[in-house]
Amino acid sequence: MRTDDSRLHIAIQKSGRLAEQSRRLLRDAGLRLQEGKNALTARIENFPADLMYVRDDDIPTFVADGVCELGIVGSNVLREFELAERDSRYEILSPLGFGRCALKLAAAATSDWHGLADLGEARIATSYPHIVRDFLEQRQIAATVVTMNGAVELAPRLGIAPFICDLVSTGATLEANGLRPLETLFESEAVLVRTRGALDEARQETMNGLVRRIGGVLATKE
Numbered sequence: 399m400r401t402d403d404s405r406l407h408i409a410i411q412k413s414g415r416l417a418e419q420s421r422r423l424l425r426d427a428g429l430r431l432q433e434g435k436n437a438l439t440a441r442i443e444n445f446p447a448d449l450m451y452v453r454d455d456d457i458p459t460f461v462a463d464g465v466c467e468l469g470i471v472g473s474n475v476l477r478e479f480e481l482a483e484r485d486s487r488y489e490i491l492s493p494l495g496f497g498r499c500a501l502k503l504a505a506a507a508t509s510d511w512h513g514l515a516d517l518g519e520a521r522i523a524t525s526y527p528h529i530v531r532d533f534l535e536q537r538q539i540a541a542t543v544v545t546m547n548g549a550v551e552l553a554p555r556l557g558i559a560p561f562i563c564d565l566v567s568t569g570a571t572l573e574a575n576g577l578r579p580l581e582t583l584f585e586s587e588a589v590l591v592r593t594r595g596a597l598d599e600a601r602q603e604t605m606n607g608l609v610r611r612i613g614g615v616l617a618t619k620e
């Protein structure tokens with residue numbers, strides 16, 4: 399998949415909630431991105447880097463393996479990857495100030511809730527089983543995690559689980575499904591992440607330059 403071994407490879411989400419802002423950040427940092435993004439990779443004409451447009455879930459693997467030296471991904475996805483794969487061959491360089499959300503425990507708005515002790519051995523539906531299990535284990539809670547890949551907010555109504563753990567930004571989805579947030583397990587935002595693998599000198603220089611430019615863009619937004 400690599401197009402040129404002397405260039406930096408940057409993984410960003412192809413389409414979805416982080417795609418547009420990831421592209422905007424790189425543009426603001428001075429990189430000339432072509433408009434079309436149907437290709438899997440795109441060469442940046444005015445900077446020695448290539449973009450890889452991928453599923454957000456694949457970004458941690460690409461960066462940890464060093465296939466891409468840099469990536470932009472939600473810290474929720476990175477954390478789930480780290481716990482699931484026991485792989486931390488990546489380093490977060492900077493939070494990016496977009497894609498903010500929180501992984502929250504929720505249940506029917508009408509249900510009683512006094513605190514985590516109320517979970518008991520109940521079932522919790524989530525797309526983030528490792529983050530949720532880690533949270534439960536640290537608190538010695540015996541609840542059961544049920545993994546769902548989407549439509550988690552339907553789980554209580556379908557009788558799959560009385561509790562869910564899902565990403566929340568505005569809270570509108572919880573509300574529309576008759577649910578209310580109970581606890582926050584993880585606060586997330588998009589982050590700039592690099593591989594821990596050593597880079598040759600030229601690529602390291604390129605990365606330093608880009609990271610500096612991105613830092614400059616972020617500073618103007620504070």
Ligand code: PRT
Pocket residue numbers: 411412413414415416452453454455471472473474475497498499564565566567568569570571572586587588
């Ligand atoms: O196709 P690909 O696999 O790349 O994308 P995806 O569908 O897995 O992810 P996508 O594009 O939905 O989200 C990408 C990243 O955006 C997430 O990993 C988070 O880091 C971040 N993000 C920020 C969110 C939200 N806000 C968010 N609200 N991701 C998902 N949601 C969902 C949530 O799951 C729930 O269904 O939006 C709904 C709730 O939103 P509110 O506003 O109603 O609370």
Ligand code: ZN
Pocket residue numbers: 453454455
């Ligand atoms: Zn995804």
